[in-house]
Amino acid sequence: MQHTILDRVDQVAGDVVSLVLRGADGPLAPWEPGAHLDLALPNWLTRQYSLCGDPADRGAYRVAVRYDRLSRGGSEYIHRFLRTGRALDVSLPRNNFPLLPAPAYLFLAGGIGITPLLPMLRAAGAAGTLVYLGKSAETMPFAAELRAEYGNRARIVETGREGRPDFSALAAALPAGALVYCCGPASMIAAAEAAFPAGQLHVERFQPVARTFPPNSAFDVVCARSGDTVRVEPDMTMLDALHHAGHPLQSGCREGICGSCELNVLSGQPEHRDELGAADGRMYPCVSRSCSDRLVVDL
Structure with a gap:
């Protein structure tokens, strides 16, 4: 995590505020257009926001937050209670939406x-x-x-x-x-x-597309580095099963959108239920499961 100070709050639309977060310990981590970060709020919630400032400015990040009237506590806290001068921790930027080279x-x-x-x-x-x-x-x-x-x-x-x-x-x-x-x-x-x-x-996307998947079945996750085997029952996510077994992973949206819980799969066949198009041995255990009876992950 990176330590920042909330430097400025600007009203940029009727129900949207812009937050400028300045690095508390020097330059912030670099990022590229399309990146987002996790913002850890003082009310113990973590939310994901796209970076909308200037990537060349290593001294500050800018994000914008729309007030959601059905807020689960994130946007409401930011709009009603967050004030300048507050210390806030943010993750390193992640980019699931990169700008690819093109003529136009x-x-x-x-x-x-x-x-x-x-x-x-x-x-x-x-x-x-x-x-x-x-x-x-x-x-x-x-x-x-x-x-x-x-x-x-x-x-x-x-x-x-x-x-x-x-x-x-x-x-x-x-x-x-x-x-x-x-x-x-x-x-x-x-x-x-x-x-x-x-x-x-x-x-x-801000929300996952409604899709239908086969009924959940149980499977085993083998943690290659620790040697532990964790059983994932049908009524439990892989993320929660790993957490309860003593292998907590960073997680944010829990909807297969933000990518914060990414795991590398060493063997087995994941059942991808995320919105990120996971491939190349990656999966997101907040929503994804396994097509095989056994998955080996780099954990």
């Missing part, structure tokens, strides 16, 4: 989904354009900042007045080799998936 980019943002795309637009330079959707400008964080910095390269769409733009028309206008990065509500991501080819579109 289209960034599609919906509401708070602008956060991972802000540094991407800056990194893309003249090769990137943004279409940013929200009910009204007042509800759209950083809209004024985007207008001032990018002009016509940042199209602000107030869907309450204009409706959602035609994503198929946007797809038809893209130059060859362009990549599309999309983050926002589930309905917007679904519309983007219908309009853009899978190889061209990269998305980041």
Whole structure:
């Protein structure tokens, strides 16, 4: 974990605040556009937020938090109780949504989904354009900042007045080799998936897609470094089973989205239930299980 001090809180939309976290012990860990971090709150909760500042600024991180009226305690605490000067621990940045090389980019943002795309637009330079959707400008964080910095390269769409733009028309206008990065509500991501080819579109979700999996079955996890074997019963997650057996793992979302609980699999066949497209011997035990009776992990 890294130690930071909450340096500034800015209201950037009607229900969104921006937090600037300054390193308490010197420069903070580097990061690239698309990265996020875990923020450990004083009320014992840990939440994940996309970094939306400048990667070149090693002295501070910036994140933005929308107040969720169905909050489980994270956004409510930040909006109601968090004050400047507070010491806060944050994780090293992780990037499950990297900006890949391309001759041109289209960034599609919906509401708070602008956060991972802000540094991407800056990194893309003249090769990137943004279409940013929200009910009204007042509800759209950083809209004024985007207008001032990018002009016509940042199209602000107030869907309450204009409706959602035609994503198929946007797809038809893209130059060859362009990549599309999309983050926002589930309905917007679904519309983007219908309009853009899978190889061209990269998305980041705030919530997992509802999917159906086979019934849970029991399996054994062998911890290669300790030699322990841990039984995972059908009514328990692999993450919880390891924790109860004395092998606690870092965890955040517990929905297969943030990647904080990543494990390396040495043998066996994981059943991937995450949203991260785990491959190359990785799995996320907060939601994923095993297709084989036995998994060997690097733990």
